[in-house]
Amino acid sequence: MNFVATLLCVLLALLATDGVECISFMLPPNVKKCLKEEIHKDVLVTGDYKLSEAPGHKTLLHVGDSKGHTLYTKEEAQEGKFAFTTDDYDTFDICFTTKLPPGMRGVEREVTLDVKRGVEAKSYEELAKSEKLKPMEIELRRLEDLSEAILNDFAYMKEREEQMRDTNESTNSRVLYFSIFSMVCLLSLATWQVFYLRRYFKSKKLIE
Template identity: 85%
Template sequence: MNLYLIFSILSSIFFTQICGLSMMLPPNVKKCLKEEIHKDVLVTGDYKLSDAPGHKTLLHVGDSKGHTLYSKEDAQEGKFAFTTDDYDMFEVCFETKVSAGLRGTQREVSLDLKHGIEAKSYEDLAKAEKLKPMEVELRRLEDLSESIVNDFAYLRKREEEMRDTNESTNTRVLYFSIFSMVCLLSLATWQVFYLRRYFKSKKLIE
């Protein structure tokens, strides 16, 4: 089994997915696409909007902290790219506005998002570093291996966090159960003494 075949098999299993979509954007409506991305991951996007006279579409790419990663006032066709600083949720939003007095129609939006290995241009890298085809494939496999290791490290970290959360929750539930039983026993004891005093005051018991 040659190196290229091995690479193809690994690619089909482990490669980060490419998100390509097409949607219709009505006038004066905002639509967003959200996705979670790991730390230090390259994200690229190609977008294209159909012609619509009088329409002006705002493209905004941001994260959950309110940072603007890319913005275009009158988006028609283009590309954007950024690298994530931390594990976060980012969103790509399109908002179309129509000039007053014009009858708005829906505008078709095509968006192709890539992240991780798929976002890298190995052709440009080969030209810049004058790499041979085999060297390019080795570089791609090296990046793929690093991506897999990072994914497993992230999953292990999440598993540890979930385990710590479960242990903490179990401890709190245990303490709450003990506290509840103490409260119930105290209430039951108080009721017994109260009823005893009450019956004695009524001379129902000695």
């Protein structure tokens, strides 16, 4: 019952914050700026970008993962879209690099970026046209996809919790065994020292 209530609360929260605000930042000349984000496996990611006018500037847009794979690249990025589907859980980089010819003074470019993933990235308008669905059916389909995404997130969180628990248990076991081994070594050394000193004192006839 608690799980169902939590799921409903998350659904309502996501529905209430369905509008995704894009981000914007200033990009100085001859500077590289990157945005990083961790995304799960088999997730659709889309992005809309737009750069302000800047004569003489050439801005490179590169989207890649931590393994060095290029998912999208644009030599002279000005305005456009990109989309890709993740093959595995990974960290993805969206990098803007602006270059200016030597001796030329430049200005900062304003970069506007709107990235959506999962349910947010799907175009339900096109789905409605292709499958001839009614507005209520489209909303139900969207809620179904949203609930599936939330369940997948819960399953991933549970899996990560199990992995962390196994790691903690393994670490605790290793620490325990190392502690026992250290105590045995110390006791053995202390015993050896006692017998050695006793034999030494006997040899010097300091004790009987």
